[in-house]
Structures are given as structure tokens and as C-alpha cells.
Amino acid sequence: MPEISTIYKISIIAFTLFFGASGSGCPVLECWFVQEKPGHGGGFSVPMSQEKSLMFIRTEAFSEESFSRLHPPADISPSRIYYVTDPAGTFCSAALNPPKGSVNKPKCEINPFMPHASMVRWASALTDSAQSPVYLQADWFSVAAQGLDQQLTLSNIMRAPSASKEPQVILSVSSKTPVVRSRLGEAVLLDCGFWVDASSSVHGSGFSIEWRYQFRGEGRLVLAYDGKNDRFAETSETGADIDITGLYETGNASLVLEESQVRHSGTYICTVYLPHLLAQVAVDLEIVEPPSLSIYPSPLPLLVPGQVLVVQCEASGFNPHTLDLSWEFSGADGTSRSLGQGSVTGHRQATDGTFSQSSRLELDSGKLGLGRGGEVTCVAKQPNMTRRAAATLNVIGVSAPSIEDSMAMVAVALVLYGLIKFLSWTFCASDSSETELKDKKQK
Ligand SMILES: *[C@@H]1O[C@H](CO)[C@@H](O)[C@H](O)[C@H]1NC(C)=O
Numbered sequence: 205m206p207e208i209s210t211i212y213k214i215s216i217i218a219f220t221l222f223f224g225a226s227g228s229g230c231p232v233l234e235c236w237f238v239q240e241k242p243g244h245g246g247g248f249s250v251p252m253s254q255e256k257s258l259m260f261i262r263t264e265a266f267s268e269e270s271f272s273r274l275h276p277p278a279d280i281s282p283s284r285i286y287y288v289t290d291p292a293g294t295f296c297s298a299a300l301n302p303p304k305g306s307v308n309k310p311k312c313e314i315n316p317f318m319p320h321a322s323m324v325r326w327a328s329a330l331t332d333s334a335q336s337p338v339y340l341q342a343d344w345f346s347v348a349a350q351g352l353d354q355q356l357t358l359s360n361i362m363r364a365p366s367a368s369k370e371p372q373v374i375l376s377v378s379s380k381t382p383v384v385r386s387r388l389g390e391a392v393l394l395d396c397g398f399w400v401d402a403s404s405s406v407h408g409s410g411f412s413i414e415w416r417y418q419f420r421g422e423g424r425l426v427l428a429y430d431g432k433n434d435r436f437a438e439t440s441e442t443g444a445d446i447d448i449t450g451l452y453e454t455g456n457a458s459l460v461l462e463e464s465q466v467r468h469s470g471t472y473i474c475t476v477y478l479p480h481l482l483a484q485v486a487v488d489l490e491i492v493e494p495p496s497l498s499i500y501p502s503p504l505p506l507l508v509p510g511q512v513l514v515v516q517c518e519a520s521g522f523n524p525h526t527l528d529l530s531w532e533f534s535g536a537d538g539t540s541r542s543l544g545q546g547s548v549t550g551h552r553q554a555t556d557g558t559f560s561q562s563s564r565l566e567l568d569s570g571k572l573g574l575g576r577g578g579e580v581t582c583v584a585k586q587p588n589m590t591r592r593a594a595a596t597l598n599v600i601g602v603s604a605p606s607i608e609d610s611m612a613m614v615a616v617a618l619v620l621y622g623l624i625k626f627l628s629w630t631f632c633a634s635d636s637s638e639t640e641l642k643d644k645k646q647k
């Protein structure tokens with residue numbers, strides 16, 4: 205009976221695919237195992253060693269049978285192969301699991317981790333009583349991973365019974381928004397969430413949350429919540445908040461900035477403290493604001509051939525300061541070309557932190573071949589967007605004057621005629637009044 209055997213085969217394939225797929229939701233993660241080189245007694249520049257390492261990850265504990273089916277690559281030392289149990293599947297995001305053979309790989313680093321009591325004020329209460337519990341006597345690791353396409357940044361603390369190579373994730377802190385871009389004045393959400401293994405003895409003994417800001421060596425505390433005492437630390441920051449209900453219910457430690465300003469650009473570090481443990485992730489906030497552009501003089505005066513007209517493009521209110529200003533010209537015949545950058549001034553910074561800059565261009569109708577005129581455009585390019593402003597330029601007196609040009613010339617001629625008339629009349633009048641005065645004096 206060939207039909208039955210085919211159905212049998214198909215169902216076996218389907219069965220294998222199903223279980224293969226359900227197991228492969230969690231990645232086999234290549235990581236660098238980075239630690240201090242042994243035998244160097246501290247100091248400022250401690251040499252580090254870096255070894256290839258591999259983590260097989262499951263949401264359930266590994267069975268004897270599952271070990272036999274794994275085939276670690278030969279170029280990785282067996283002592284650096286880890287069999288990780290991750291009950292919440294924190295590692296099992298698609299961002300850490302690229303399709304087979306893809307060039308882009310997630311970044312991952314493992315370090316040995318030393319549990320220690322935290323010294324910061326809002327976390328010190330966590331370790332008041334506990335005197336280095338037995339639970340801590342194990343091998344601890346900290347894993348930092350960055351997913352593809354800036355979709356995830358993750359920091360996990362794992363515990364393995366001494367020398368077992370089978371760590372379990374105890375604390376996971378992650379952000380789905382490692383890079384946030386915002387316009388000025390918008391509300392900003394900096395995502396951060398954490399998870400604690402409910403079966404571990406650190407679960408339920410309190411936690412603390414800290415958000416720090418860092419930019420070019422400057423740092424400040426944005427917000428700190430002491431979960432043990434249910435208290436916020438005093439900070440000078442205003443307009444920054446976390447949702448306490450979400451914090452307790454879903455481990456949502458996201459920071460909300462009510463209204464983004466230029467001074468908010470920088471790196472925000474979300475740290476979660478448990479007794480003797482901590483993990484942190486960084487979120488970059490970029491405030492991206494396009495410039496307002498204006499061209500001066502406005503409107504552009506008529507350009508007479510042989511004359512040079514200086515036009516200026518003023519870009520203001522933009523951030524960050526990287527801006528490319530250039531000029532374009534599109535003629536009446538529809539052709540378009542670049543007029544170069546002009547002479548660009550340095551940046552000026554306004555009190556709100558935004559920048560302004562301008563470019564000056566000399567329009568010489570003869571040299572530049574502007575024909576009868578057209579549209580002069582100032583182009584401002586930021587890394588992510590382009591803004592334009594245009595002004596109409598009319599060149600008069602070129603070989604075949606248009607009706608508008610002729611009318612303009614007639615108008616100019618009429619005005620000149622009127623002016624001459626007016627002037628000669630005024631001069632005559634004053635001449636005659638002077639003669640009258642002289643006449644009076646003589647009398
Ligand atoms: C976390 O909380 C913020 C508000 O504080 C909310 O906007 C966001 O949607 C929450 N995230 C999740 C994953 O629930």
C-alpha cells in the first residue's frame with residue numbers, strides 16, 4: 205500500500221518540522237567570552253582576553269537526549285559552550301535569530317559576573333539583611349546582546365551551578381528601542397523592561413530602577429525608584445516619569461519624557477537592581493529637527509546682466525548641527541543644475557539648543573548662464589532628511605525679452621521719466637523761490 209506509506213512519511217516530516225521549528229525559536233547564539241586575563245592584579249588597563257563562545261538556548265531545561273542531538277562546532281573550546289535555560293524566552297526574539305546564512309549577525313558578549321551589594325542609595329536597602337546568601341555561590345555570567353536592525357538590546361544575568369556550563373537566566377533587562385529619534389517638543393518613550401525568574405531566591409525580595417543620562421562625558425541621574433521603600437530619589441529632572449503600575453505588573457520600566465528638547469539628546473541607561481545583582485541597557489535618543497529655510501532678499505530683485513546679485517539662505521532651528529547647504533537653479537526651460545555650496549557661515553546656537561547657519565551665493569547672470577531666470581533653490585540636507593526653499597529669479601534685458609521683461613522695462617522707463625520730470629520741476633521751483641527771496645532782500 206504505497207499511499208499509506210507516503211502519508212506516513214509526510215506525517216513524520218511534518219512532525220520533525222514542527223518540533224524542529226518549535227525548538228528553533230530560540231537561537232544558537234555566538235558570543236565573545238570576554239574576561240580579564242588571569243594573573244594581572246588590577247590596575248587601570250587590565251588586559252582582556254576574548255574567546256569564541258556559543259550558547260544553545262532553550263526555554264525548558266535540557267534533557268540528556270537533547271544534548272546528544274547538539275553538535276557544537278569544532279573551532280570553539282568545549283569549555284566555552286553553554287546550555288542556557290531561558291524560561292521567559294528573553295533570548296528567543298527574532299532580532300537575535302537571523303535566517304541561516306545571513307551576513308548580519310547579532311552582537312553578543314559574555315562576561316563573568318560577580319554578585320555584589322549595591323552602594324547606590326536607592327538600591328542599598330535591597331541588601332540590608334542578606335549576608336551573602338548561599339544562593340550566590342555559583343558561576344554567574346552577564347550577557348549583553350544587540351539584535352539586528354536596532355530592534356533589541358538585551359542584558360541578562362545567568363547563574364550556573366559551579367562548573368556546570370548549564371546556566372539559567374535569572375534577570376533580564378531589555379529595550380525594544382535601542383535608538384529613538386524624535387522631533388522637538390514631542391513626547392518620547394524610551395522602552396525598558398525587565399523580567400526576574402520567579403523560581404529564583406532573589407524573586408520577591410525587591411528591586412530598584414535607575415535611569416541615568418550620559419552625553420560626551422557628562423552624566424546625571426534622571427530618575428531612580430527604590431522599590432524596597434516605594435520611594436523616588438530626588439532629582440533635578442522635570443518632565444520625566446515611569447508608570448509604577450506597569451512596573452510592578454509587567455516589569456515595564458520605560459521612561460517617558462513629556463516634551464523632548466535638544467538638551468535631551470544623548471544616551472539613557474536603564475538599570476535594574478536586585479539584591480546583589482544588576483543589569484542595564486542603553487537607549488540612544490536623537491532629537492532630529494529640520495531647519496526652517498528662508499532666502500533673502502525676498503522677493504529677489506530683478507537681475508540685470510553684468511550685475512551681481514547676492515542671495516542668502518538662512519537655515520535655523522535645526523538639530524543635530526550636521527547640515528549640508530547647497531544651491532540649485534532650474535531654468536525657465538526646465539533644466540536643473542547645481543550652483544554649488546556658496547560661502548557657508550559657521551553655526552550659531554540658539555538658547556533652545558537648536559542651530560542656525562547660512563549660505564551666501566553670488567549670482568552673476570553672465571557667468572552662471574542663468575538665461576532669462578528661473579527658480580533658485582536652497583537645499584538643506586540632514587543625515588535623514590532634505591528640506592528646500594525656492595525663490596523666483598528674473599533676469600532682464602537678455603536677447604529675447606519676454607512680454608513681462610518688456611513691460612518691466614516700460615515700467616522702469618516710465619518711472620525714470622516721471623522721476624526726471626519731478627526733479628526738474630522741484631529744482632525749477634526752488635530756483636524761482638530763491639530768486640524771489642533775493643528780490644525781497646534787495647527791496
Ligand atoms: C510601558 O509603559 C509606557 C508608559 O509608561 C507605555 O506607553 C508602553 O506602551 C508600555 N509598554 C508596554 C510593552 O506595555
Ligand SMILES: *[C@@H]1O[C@H](CO)[C@@H](O)[C@H](O)[C@H]1NC(C)=O
Pocket residue numbers: 385386492588589
Ligand atoms: C530616519 O531614517 C530611518 C531609516 O533609515 C527611519 O526609520 C527613521 O524614521 C528616520 N527618522 C526621521 C526622523 O525621519
